[in-house]
Amino acid sequence: KAGVTQTPRYLIKTRGQQVTLSCSPISGHRSVSWYQQTPGQGLQFLFEYFSETQRNKGNFPGRFSGRQFSNSRSEMNVSTLELGDSALYLCASSLGAGTGVNEQFFGPGTRLTVL
Amino acid sequence: AQKVTQAQTEISVVEKEDVTLDCVYETRDTTYYLFWYKQPPSGELVFLIRRNSFDEQNEISGRYSWNFQKSTSSFNFTITASQVVDSAVYFCALTPISSGSARQLTFGSGTQLTVLP
Numbered sequence: 001k002a003g004v005t006q007t008p009r010y011l012i013k014t015r016g017q018q019v020t021l022s023c024s025p026i027s028g029h030r031s032v033s034w035y036q037q038t039p040g041q042g043l044q045f046l047f048e049y050f051s052e053t054q055r056n057k058g059n060f061p062g063r064f065s066g067r068q069f070s071n072s073r074s075e076m077n078v079s080t081l082e083l084g085d086s087a088l089y090l091c092a093s094s095l096g097a098g099t100g101v102n103e104q105f106f107g108p109g110t111r112l113t114v115l
Numbered sequence: 116a117q118k119v120t121q122a123q124t125e126i127s128v129v130e131k132e133d134v135t136l137d138c139v140y141e142t143r144d145t146t147y148y149l150f151w152y153k154q155p156p157s158g159e160l161v162f163l164i165r166r167n168s169f170d171e172q173n174e175i176s177g178r179y180s181w182n183f184q185k186s187t188s189s190f191n192f193t194i195t196a197s198q199v200v201d202s203a204v205y206f207c208a209l210t211p212i213s214s215g216s217a218r219q220l221t222f223g224s225g226t227q228l229t230v231l232p
Contacts, residue, residue, distance in 0.1 A: 031218055033218050033219070035220075035222075042222055042223075042224045042225065043206065043208075043220075043222035043225075044222075045219045045220060045221070048218050048219060055218075056218070056219045058219070088158060090158075090160065092160075092218075094218055096218065102218070103162055103165065104162070104218060104220070105162070106152075106159055106160035106161075106162075107159065108157060108158055108159045109158045109159065111158075
């Protein structure tokens with residue numbers, strides 16, 4: 001069974017630009033969560049999508065947005081990039097059924113550098 | 116709100132030594148899940164264990180063991196006879212068992228474990 005894939009793996013952008021990151025969950029998984037990892041703030045929850053609907057959202061500005069497609073693939077977008085957005089962005093997939101915890105499987109991440 | 120504290124930023128041990136990684140948490144929820152994840156240099160988070168707040172039994176899996184103590188809000192992780200391949204950053208995480216938030220993990224700051232040959 002293929003794992004969670006994230007593209008691209010590395011990205012370099014300049015301030016003010018926007019960026020779109022992609023995540024393909026494990027086949028059959030309907031929930032995709034996004035996390036930001038920085039040396040200063042650590043791992044922080046961005047949002048979760050389930051069946052094309054945002055189900056949870058962390059404490060991030062509106063510049064961070066996401067969506068999920070009918071095949072469960074998810075994209076996250078960051079507009080008007082700031083230097084502080086430089087981070088490793090991790091995607092996690094899980095079955096997402098019901099309200100119980102399903103084990104989350106993480107992808108390798110996308111390393112975003114903002115210059 | 117939840118909070119997870121991993122006070123040990125870095126630990127260095129020599130191969131075959133035992134090492135314990137500490138995790139202390141705060142939550143107002145009465146039911147919750149606790150996790151440990153490993154992050155090797157490749158960056159991918161690897162799931163190690165999940166424990167719910169109802170079950171305070173300790174667990175052992177090979178060289179790994181976990182000690183959950185609700186009275187002290189701690190969920191410590193011990194690696195016995197450490198190996199070089201155990202070198203990684205280890206994260207403790209928490210999520211409440213409530214509708215809609217079960218997949219929103221709150222992570223600790225992580226402990227960098229280095230096992231020297």
